[in-house]
Amino acid sequence: MTTHTPEIPSGDLQVVARVVQLLRLLGEAGTIDLVSAAQELGVGKSTAHRYLASMENHGLLQRRDRNRYEFGPLLAELGTMALSRLGVVNVARPIMEQISLRVRHTVVLTIWNGRQAVVAQVHEDSSRTAHVSIRAGSTLRRGTAQDCVFRAFHDQSFYHFRKEAVDLALEADGLEEVRRTGVAIRSSASEGVRAVAVPVRDAADRVVAAIAVLGVTQLVPEEDDSDVVMTLREGAQAINQALRASFERAGE
Numbered sequence: 001m002t003t004h005t006p007e008i009p010s011g012d013l014q015v016v017a018r019v020v021q022l023l024r025l026l027g028e029a030g031t032i033d034l035v036s037a038a039q040e041l042g043v044g045k046s047t048a049h050r051y052l053a054s055m056e057n058h059g060l061l062q063r064r065d066r067n068r069y070e071f072g073p074l075l076a077e078l079g080t081m082a083l084s085r086l087g088v089v090n091v092a093r094p095i096m097e098q099i100s101l102r103v104r105h106t107v108v109l110t111i112w113n114g115r116q117a118v119v120a121q122v123h124e125d126s127s128r129t130a131h132v133s134i135r136a137g138s139t140l141r142r143g144t145a146q147d148c149v150f151r152a153f154h155d156q157s158f159y160h161f162r163k164e165a166v167d168l169a170l171e172a173d174g175l176e177e178v179r180r181t182g183v184a185i186r187s188s189a190s191e192g193v194r195a196v197a198v199p200v201r202d203a204a205d206r207v208v209a210a211i212a213v214l215g216v217t218q219l220v221p222e223e224d225d226s227d228v229v230m231t232l233r234e235g236a237q238a239i240n241q242a243l244r245a246s247f248e249r250a251g252e
Contacts, residue, residue, distance in 0.1 A: 203247035
């Protein structure tokens with residue numbers, strides 16, 4: 001097979017340009033493997049392997065399985081910092097505390113790392129004997145309430161999604177119902193936990209995060225018009241209004 005060497009812009013360090021190429025490919029495809037990396041860079045497999053291994057070592061990538069890589073934990077951290085600069089995390093913190101005090105459950109702010117929902121911030125409630133704990137930085141599996149929010153509103157998102165992958169899951173995962181109601185409610189029988197999540201929008205009305213209440217199944221209502229849902233919606237709207245105000249002040 002004949003390989004090609006992509007043109008590196010003048011002044012760019014080759015290694016940096018190649019890492020960016022692989023990250024862009026990852027953003028488009030969702031995962032990358034040795035073959036696709038070598039083809040993208042126009043190099044042999046041994047060279048591509050060195051790039052992938054180094055990016056994994058530094059947290060830019062992590063293995064999805066034996067042969068494929070996905071976004072790593074460092075990118076999730078950088079994404080959280082980027083959102084902090086947009087004001088989402090800072091604005092959300094006091095509002096999350098207010099929500100938690102009202103509903104007496106743990107409240108979580110979640111972002112999207114390119115493939116999974118990642119917990120960016122937690123306000124843990126301990127007023128009940130039984131409550132839910134979760135660590136900031138945790139990645140959430142597919143089908144959780146927060147994951148469903150991000151994928152249901154993929155076409156209104158701050159993040160890049162592969163449309164074909166989301167479309168295939170709309171019906172199977174009940175995402176059309178999430179789009180209709182604006183809330184995702186999911187329970188785990190094995191863990192005894194129920195999560196209720198709604199989207200958080202930025203000043204441009206893009207879904208930039210999900211805010212969720214986590215609690216013991218018996219204590220969190222599953223109706224989409226419950227007090228928990230209403231409180232979450234009010235909180236998400238308060239974050240949106242604060243971001244809009246901040247954006248308008250910056251433009252003055």
